[in-house]
Amino acid sequence: MKPVVRVSILRCAPEHFAELRQMAAEADSVLRPGIEAMDGLLSFYFGADEATSSLTNVSLWTSLEAAKQLDTFQPMLDLGKPFIAKGATFERPIMNYATLWQLKGSASSGEAAA
Template structure:
């Protein structure tokens, strides 16, 4: 079962549009390096304007794999830029051990 890594960014409502754009722009900087990391299963970035929050959620094969992001310099550099624009990060970043999972059931072809 995968490790679920969750990083939460919060900001004041008046900063949300700018932080949201920064998150969208970060894909070009982060994707090549993260995609090449050992153990990556999937990576998501999301936003919730109602609570002025954005998140990165990623799935990894092991805790060691997930913790590669702790020292990934492009992400650390972007974190400083987000903070400079008024964002705050929940710390520590959470790395959850999976308890259970499910997905949509697929019917077998007849």
């Protein structure tokens, strides 16, 4: 079975970006233990793009069911509220993509996978 790619995007006004990026960095210690313990997690990335005033988390899961665990992960739901209070908006629905094809770059294994 090919992995599911989950993408969640938060957007904000440029003047709030630095503060929200800092809040996201601080969320690591709250979110990491629970996410790492979830069944089916392959990888998880939280990123920031100042040019678009957006933050994203992108994760790779063994199945759609596994990816959807984040839909009800209470620490993440709770942490979203302060972001909204600062004017952030979350793109909804959260996107869960079926993998059509994938590559593994030289930094991971040096081989391409189909």
